[in-house]
Amino acid sequence: MITLEKYAEEIGIQPEELKGRSKIQEIVTPRQVYWYYLKSKRLGYSQIARMFSRTHGTIIAGINRIQGLKELNDPYVQKCFKALSEEKEDNIPVVSKS
DSSP: OOOHHHHHHHHTOOHHHHHSOOOOHHHHHHHHHHHHHHHHTTOOHHHHHHHHTOOHHHHHHHHHHHHHHHHTTOHHHHHHHHHHGGGSOSOOOOOOOO
16 A cells, blocks of 8 residues: 555655645545545545545545546646556555445
Protein backbone atom coordinates (compact mmCIF):
# COMPACT_ATOMS: atom_id res chain seq x y z
CA MET A 1 0.00 0.00 0.00
CA ILE A 2 1.30 3.47 -0.84
CA THR A 3 1.71 5.67 2.21
CA LEU A 4 0.25 9.14 2.44
CA GLU A 5 3.78 10.55 2.55
CA LYS A 6 4.84 8.73 -0.64
CA TYR A 7 1.66 9.78 -2.43
CA ALA A 8 2.09 13.40 -1.32
CA GLU A 9 5.65 13.36 -2.63
CA GLU A 10 4.49 11.94 -5.98
CA ILE A 11 1.90 14.68 -6.50
CA GLY A 12 3.96 17.51 -5.01
CA ILE A 13 1.78 18.34 -1.99
CA GLN A 14 2.81 18.26 1.66
CA PRO A 15 1.28 15.37 3.65
CA GLU A 16 0.00 17.89 6.21
CA GLU A 17 -1.97 19.61 3.45
CA LEU A 18 -3.61 16.33 2.45
CA LYS A 19 -4.62 15.71 6.06
CA GLY A 20 -5.61 19.35 6.59
CA ARG A 21 -8.84 21.22 6.02
CA SER A 22 -7.97 23.22 2.91
CA LYS A 23 -10.79 23.60 0.39
CA ILE A 24 -8.46 24.47 -2.50
CA GLN A 25 -9.35 22.03 -5.30
CA GLU A 26 -5.69 21.22 -6.02
CA ILE A 27 -5.57 19.77 -2.50
CA VAL A 28 -9.15 18.52 -2.07
CA THR A 29 -9.09 16.33 -5.18
CA PRO A 30 -5.85 14.46 -4.35
CA ARG A 31 -7.06 14.05 -0.75
CA GLN A 32 -10.30 12.48 -1.95
CA VAL A 33 -8.46 10.30 -4.47
CA TYR A 34 -6.38 8.95 -1.58
CA TRP A 35 -9.58 8.23 0.36
CA TYR A 36 -10.85 6.31 -2.69
CA TYR A 37 -7.56 4.42 -2.83
CA LEU A 38 -7.75 3.53 0.88
CA LYS A 39 -11.33 2.30 0.45
CA SER A 40 -10.20 0.14 -2.47
CA LYS A 41 -7.68 -1.40 -0.07
CA ARG A 42 -10.58 -2.52 2.13
CA LEU A 43 -10.32 0.17 4.83
CA GLY A 44 -13.69 1.14 6.25
CA TYR A 45 -15.20 4.60 5.99
CA SER A 46 -14.82 5.09 9.74
CA GLN A 47 -11.16 4.07 9.66
CA ILE A 48 -10.42 6.55 6.87
CA ALA A 49 -12.43 9.23 8.68
CA ARG A 50 -10.36 8.80 11.84
CA MET A 51 -7.10 8.99 9.85
CA PHE A 52 -8.16 12.35 8.38
CA SER A 53 -10.18 13.72 11.33
CA ARG A 54 -13.39 13.72 9.31
CA THR A 55 -16.81 12.14 9.59
CA HIS A 56 -17.58 8.95 7.72
CA GLY A 57 -20.22 10.92 5.77
CA THR A 58 -17.53 13.29 4.50
CA ILE A 59 -15.46 10.33 3.35
CA ILE A 60 -18.42 8.77 1.55
CA ALA A 61 -19.24 12.06 -0.22
CA GLY A 62 -15.60 12.53 -1.25
CA ILE A 63 -15.28 9.01 -2.61
CA ASN A 64 -18.55 9.38 -4.53
CA ARG A 65 -17.26 12.66 -6.02
CA ILE A 66 -14.06 10.97 -7.19
CA GLN A 67 -16.03 8.03 -8.62
CA GLY A 68 -18.02 10.50 -10.74
CA LEU A 69 -14.93 12.40 -11.90
CA LYS A 70 -13.15 9.12 -12.67
CA GLU A 71 -16.06 8.03 -14.87
CA LEU A 72 -15.76 11.38 -16.71
CA ASN A 73 -12.03 10.78 -17.22
CA ASP A 74 -11.17 14.02 -15.44
CA PRO A 75 -7.50 14.71 -16.29
CA TYR A 76 -6.51 15.90 -12.80
CA VAL A 77 -8.11 12.86 -11.18
CA GLN A 78 -6.30 10.62 -13.67
CA LYS A 79 -3.02 12.33 -12.76
CA CYS A 80 -3.68 11.66 -9.06
CA PHE A 81 -4.44 7.99 -9.76
CA LYS A 82 -1.27 7.73 -11.83
CA ALA A 83 0.72 8.79 -8.75
CA LEU A 84 -0.88 5.89 -6.90
CA SER A 85 -0.10 3.44 -9.70
CA GLU A 86 3.62 3.70 -8.93
CA GLU A 87 2.90 0.68 -6.72
CA LYS A 88 2.59 -1.19 -10.03
CA GLU A 89 -1.14 -1.58 -9.70
CA ASP A 90 -2.40 -1.10 -13.21
CA ASN A 91 -6.03 -0.92 -12.23
CA ILE A 92 -7.49 0.78 -9.15
CA PRO A 93 -10.63 -1.21 -8.30
CA VAL A 94 -14.03 0.42 -8.43
CA VAL A 95 -15.37 1.15 -4.96
CA SER A 96 -18.87 -0.06 -4.26
CA LYS A 97 -21.31 2.50 -2.84
CA SER A 98 -22.35 0.29 0.09
